[in-house]
Amino acid sequence: MLRASGLALLLGALPALAAPPLRDADLDRLARFETAAGDALLQALSTGADADVAILTRALSGAPVPPTPSGDWNCRTLKLGGAVGLVVYTDFDCRIRGIGPTEWTFEKLTGSQQTEGTIAFQEGRAVYRGVGYTGDAPAMDYAALPAGQEPLEPNQTIPQVAVFEQTSDTTARLMFPYPLLESDFDILYLTR
Numbered sequence: 001m002l003r004a005s006g007l008a009l010l011l012g013a014l015p016a017l018a019a020p021p022l023r024d025a026d027l028d029r030l031a032r033f034e035t036a037a038g039d040a041l042l043q044a045l046s047t048g049a050d051a052d053v054a055i056l057t058r059a060l061s062g063a064p065v066p067p068t069p070s071g072d073w074n075c076r077t078l079k080l081g082g083a084v085g086l087v088v089y090t091d092f093d094c095r096i097r098g099i100g101p102t103e104w105t106f107e108k109l110t111g112s113q114q115t116e117g118t119i120a121f122q123e124g125r126a127v128y129r130g131v132g133y134t135g136d137a138p139a140m141d142y143a144a145l146p147a148g149q150e151p152l153e154p155n156q157t158i159p160q161v162a163v164f165e166q167t168s169d170t171t172a173r174l175m176f177p178y179p180l181l182e183s184d185f186d187i188l189y190l191t192r
Contacts, residue, residue: 019103019120020143022129026161029178030127033163036177040081040185048086055088056080059189062167067126069096069104069119069166073190077113081184094190106130106164106174108188115188117142119164126164128174132181133157156181162188 022030029036044056056078075094079087092111096104096119103120106128117130129142134156145159158180166172176186 019118019122019129020141022122022127022161023145023159026129026159029161030163033175033177036081036185037175040183043082043184044078044080044086046085052078052086052088055189056086056187059173059187062171064165064167067104067119067164067166067172068169069164069172069190070098071096071192073172073192075108076189076191077111078187078189079179079183080186082182084183087183091191094188102126115160117160128160128162128164130160131157132160132179162186 045053048056055076059076059078073094073096074091076091077089079089089111093109095107095109098104099118103118105116106119107116108114113132113134115130115132117128119126119128121127131140131142131145133140140157142159145157160176160179162174162176164172164174170192172190174188174190176188178184179186
C-alpha cells in the first residue's frame with residue numbers, strides 16, 4: 001500500500017511520464033537537425049519568391065525564450081527543400097494546452113494536413129513528438145504507431161518529430177527535420 005507521501009511522489013511524476021519515448025528513426029532525424037535545416041534553407045532562399053522568403057525570415061527570427069505557450073495560435077506551414085524549394089501556406093488554427101510545468105499538448109485544428117502530439121523537454125530542448133495525418137480518420141497516438149517510417153495507407157498517418165521554440169509571447173515555431181512527406185524541413189510558424 002502506498003503511503004500519502006509515496007502517492008504524492010508518484011502523482012508528481014506522472015506529467016513527466018506522459019510523453020512517449022522517441023522512436024529510433026525520430027532520434028536520428030533530431031540528431032541531423034542542423035544538416036536538414038542548412039540544406040533546406042539554402043534551397044528555400046535560392047528558389048523562393050520574395051514574399052515567401054520574407055515570411056521564412058520572420059519565422060526564423062528571434063532567440064528562444066522560456067516557453068509559456070498555452071493558448072490558441074495561428075499557425076502557418078512552411079515547407080523547405082526537396083521537391084518543393086519553398087512553399088508557404090496560409091494561416092490555420094492551432095492550440096497548445098499545458099499538462100505539466102514543462103509539458104504541453106499540441107493540435108493543428110484546421111487544414112487538410114493535421115498534427116497532434118506532445119511537447120516536452122528532452123536533453124535541454126523542447127521536443128514535439130506526434131502524428132501527422134490526412135483524411136477523415138482520427139490520429140493514432142505516437143506511442144501506438146507501428147515500427148517503420150512509411151506512411152500508413154489510406155490515411156497517411158506518419159510519425160512526426162520537431163524542435164519547439166517560443167521566441168516571444170506572440171511568436172513560436174515547430175521545426176521538423178526530414179519530414180516524411182514532400183520536403184526536407186518543415187516549419188510550423190505560430191503567431192497570436
